[in-house]
Amino acid sequence: MFKNIKKDLPASIVVFFVALPLCLGIALASGAPLFSGLIAGIVGGIVVGALSGSQIGVSGPAAGLAAIVLAAISSLGSYENFLVAVVLGGAIQLIFGVLKLGIIGYYFPSSVIKGMLTGIGIIIILKQIPYFFGVDANPEGDFAFLQIDGENTFTELLKTLNALLSGSFNIGAAIVALLGLGILILWSNVLSTKGKFFQLVQGPLVAVVVGILFYVFTKNGSVGITAEHLVSVPVPDNFDSFLGQFAFPNFAAITNGDIWVTAFTIALVASLETLLCVEATDKLDPEKRVTPTNRELLAQGTGNMISGLIGGLPITQVIVRSSANIQSGGKSKMSAIVHGFFLLTSVILIPTLLNMIPLSVLAAILFIVGYKLAKPSTFKAMWAAGWKQFVPFIVTILGIVFTDLLVGIGLGLAVGIVIILLKSYQNSHFLHIEDKSNGKHKIKMTLAEEVTFFNKGAILKELDRLPEDTDLTLDVRNTRYLDNDIIEILQDFSEKAKNRNIDIHLISERGVVENPDNYIQFFKLRPKKTA
Known part of the structure; x- marks a missing residue:
């Protein structure tokens, strides 16, 4: 676990600075005590990080659960009652893991997963723009389109634009954000290749230190950063x-x-969000390691039970922190574990120092994370892959940007399924038409490897279009599965064929059968193929 510590330690520092405001912001957006978000971040880092099979995934409180938590605390009467649902939700996740339900995550198309990553990258950038210029003091980590204060992503951007045009933004926050962004770009593109010091000491740490120093030396001046634009740790x-x-x-x-209803809701949503994040982080992992998903559910369930027992929010694996970990060079689970210890020690020993960190500096760090997730090259690659990949990809992005994470993924998945059904409809058979000879049309129809009821319309359409006086050769030698609906269509067509002078030659593994009378019986007795 310690063999990659030279890379894991700097990465854990970056993840710590990304996680700190998100933990606080998600707690605020959830209507929960601020400290509950930090508890979830600590447990997600140390406990889930240690138990998980993921080498680069990072767990903590998730923005996707904020609306559920907010509604649940209100409906259940108290935060202590809600914590019971968190503990029970964790126990249900343990059951999911024992039942090996982690396989669910593999049924989401690659185009949807890539759309999820890109959409989150865009959301990160859009949501951090107000913080970058010192305009917005709304909850950090509120990644839904509609915010709890009645605003949405684009009305906040309009407010930021108006503030910039009128000069009412916090100039100190903007200055330190630009300084931080410059440091990050310089560090990653130039200085990181100049020596071991620049590889050990990460740009985000330097940017945060510069931000603290700027706040300390300018707090009483005209460009001072006001308290609402600083981190706020209890x-x-x-x-x-x-x-x-x-x-x-x-x-x-x-x-x-x-x-119990809330517990099942937390378990289902947290498990789904975790499995999707696992699939996404595995794709981002430079070493292409595969996370055992059932073990992940067991780790998440354990983490949620512990978090709930001591007052923390529900936990999932989260893509923002995970992608920050990967992009910062994290190689093993030590990065996630150490980031959890950083959260723990910092809230105990240096909360006052943490409260000097400008949110605009953290926004600059998240800008880099968001850009790496939503690079223009990703759009170009998906476009080049064809419309069957690009359409679910872009629908997922739009769904995430204009609704929230799970709705966007659901929309992308629905479009992906429609495309699969469409291609299945189109690819049910191959039709080869030969020249007319001996007074009859010669047509060969070769059925696909798997033909289901989705293909009924296409096959029925082709059969009805056959002209009279036709020799039809129906080849099913390569067909491994033939739905009963298709067999019934063939049976019905055999009656019509007699009236239209259509001769049918059925080719199967048993040879050629001329004008079979009973297709249902024929396919029932047909020998099964071996794999």
Whole structure:
């Protein structure tokens, strides 16, 4: 676990700076105590990171669950009641893992997964623009199109544009964001190749240090950064007040049916989001390692039970932190684990220092993450792959940008299924027409390897179009599966064929059968093919 520590340690620092505002922002967007987001981030890093089979995935509180959590806390009466649902949701995820339901993630098309990554990259950039210029003080990590304050992604961008035009933005936040972005670009493109120091000390750390120094030296000046544009970690007065930030489930409410409904909802959504993220991170992994998905569900379930027991939000594997880990050179799960320890020690030892970090600097870091996820080259490659890949890809992106993560993925998957059905309809058979001879048309129809009821329309259309006085050769030698619906069509057509002077020659493994009377019986007795 320690053999890649030279790469995992710098990557864990980047993930820490990305995770810190997201943990706080998601807690705020969920209507939960701020500390609950940090608990989830710590447990997701240390516990889930240690148990997971993913080498580069990072877990923590997810924006996709924020709306569910917000509604659940209100409907269940208290945050302590909600924590019972988190614990039960984790237990249900353990059952999912035991039942080996992790395979579900493999049934999502590659085009949808790539669309998910690109869509999240675009959302990250769009959502961070207001922070970059010191305009927006809304919850960090609120990645849904519609925000809890009634605004949406584009109204926030319009507010930012108006603030820039009117000069009402925080100039200090904008200056330090531009400085941070310049440092990040210079570090990754130039300095990282100049020596070991620049490889060990990462650009994001330098950018954050510069941001803190800028805040300290300018806070009383005209370009000072105001408090609402800084990280806001809870600062306990003493150790007892620190312990007082933890909350515990009210298990007396376990008989409440609404708690069980919430638990199943959390388990289903968190599991699906995790499996999709696993699929996406495996695609981003330079070493192309494959994460055991059932083990991942067990790890996530354990993490959610522990998080719920001590007052934390639900946990999933999350693509923003995972992609930041990959792009920063993380090689093993040590990166995720160490980032969890960084979160733990920092909120205990240096919360005051953390509260000096400008959000605009963290926005600059997320800009780089978002751009790497949504590179223009990705659009070009998907376009070159053809419309069957590009359409689900672009629908997924638009769905994520204009709704939320799960809706966007659902739309992309639906389009992908429609395309599969369309191609299945088109590829049910091959028709070869020969010249007319001996007064009859000679036509050969070769059925595909698998022919299902989806192909009924295409085959029926071709059979009805056959002219009178036709010799039809029906070749099923390569057909491994023939749906009963298709057999019934052939049976019905054999009656019509007699009236239209159409002779049918059925070619199968048993040879050629002339004008069979009973197709149902023929295919029932047909020898099965071996793989």
